[in-house]
Amino acid sequence: MTQAPGPHLSPDDIDRWLDGTLPPGRANHLDACHQCLELARAEREMAEQIAALPLMSPAPDFADRVMVAVKVADPFAIHSLDAARRRLFGSRRALAVAATLTVLLLGSMAGSIAWTLGNQDTLASIGSWLLAQGAQASWLALRGLATTVIEQPWYEGVKVLAGNPARLALASAVASLAYLVGVLALRRLLALPTQQVAHAGL
Amino acid sequence: MAETPEWARLTDQEVVLQARAGLQAAYRELIRRYERPIFALLFRMVRDRELAEDLAQETFIKALNAIESYRPEFKFSSWIFKIANNAAIDHLRRRELDTLSLDGSPHAETPEAMQATALQIGARQESPLDTVEAKELGGAIEAAIGRLRPEYRSCILLRHVEGRAYEEIAEILDLPLGTVKTYIHRARNELRLALAHLKE
DSSP states (O other): OOOOSSSOOOHHHHHHHHHTOSOHHHHHHHHHOHHHHHHHHHHHHHHHHHHTSOOOOOOTTHHHHHHHHOOOOOTTSOHHHHHHHHHHTTSHHHHHHHHHHHHHHHHHHHHHHHHHHHTHHHHHHHHHHHHHHHHHHHHHHHHHHHHHHHTSTTHHHHHHHHHOHHHHHHHHHHHHHHHHHHHHHHHHHHSOOSSOOGGGOO | OOOOOOGGGSOHHHHHHHHHTTOHHHHHHHHHHHHHHHHHHHHHHHOOHHHHHHHHHHHHHHHHHTGGGOOTTSOHHHHHHHHHHHHHHHHHHHSOOOOOOTTSOTTOOSHHHHHHHSOOOOSOOOSHHHHHHHHHHHHHHHHHHHTSOHHHHHHHIIIIISOOOHHHHHHHHTOOHHHHHHHHHHHHHHHHHHTHHHHO
């Protein structure tokens, strides 16, 4: 009697043998080991019998019954709103909280409107006072800014330039030209490429 | 009007994209592709035709209503089998079932209900004699599968009836690959022992 090569087949080996992926080196073991061959054949027979079990189908109207309860996706739906709505109406507690918040919000809005209508004089005087304070603050800010500009070392140069109309015109022309060049450069940078991209398949 | 795609040429992932775009026919195509395997798995898990239909319906409704949450990098089949298997396991945990009756649901109360819930064997066989023999052997296998632990049952059905790869079964059942292999091996062993008397 010949000696079977290698150890007996493991369950993994038998699975590989059933799938036809057992390496020939290991499969040779079956030629000489009656015990493993019998086990492998029994496993194969079992697998084949299970695979041959009859096909089964649900009732013919199965798909219709499923579709009655399926909500077909709406690609244009705003899912965050859907989720919020589901959460809102998900339980009685959530609904009660939402209702309370709505009542509070509407109540405070109504109270605010009523108070405004009943205290128009007070509101008008507060408005006048705020306007006067704002105007005073703006005037102070403008004065401060003017003082700061006058104190700058370059102020005298600007004053001389503004005193000579020819120089002023020249400076304006240079500034306009620089602005125009800047705009053109920016436009060129932001323009879309006119050539096709090789891998895009357009 | 949008053109109707040739469904047979589309992968599951492509059909799901059509469903997400709001095409009702895509939902029906997904049902058409999976109603038989899902129903067969559930029937063999719970051993009651009516109940299996209810669970299959529940599975599809759950899956199709959550189609937006399906991640296309995973196989659609794994996803829907996972939902179905969870439905079956949840049910089995809630309610211990009797052994398989080929004559109908153990919960059927009238002869009509027994008939309505009986296992309907398909027409793979050719002659009446073949049918009888196959029904005997098939029935014995069904009964033996019905007596396996639910985890073994899921594994063996997914492997040998549905032809799923070990890796996919591990994904469906949330089990380590080694555990799946062990379960399948043990399940085959138990089935072989349970059916040994047929060989004698």
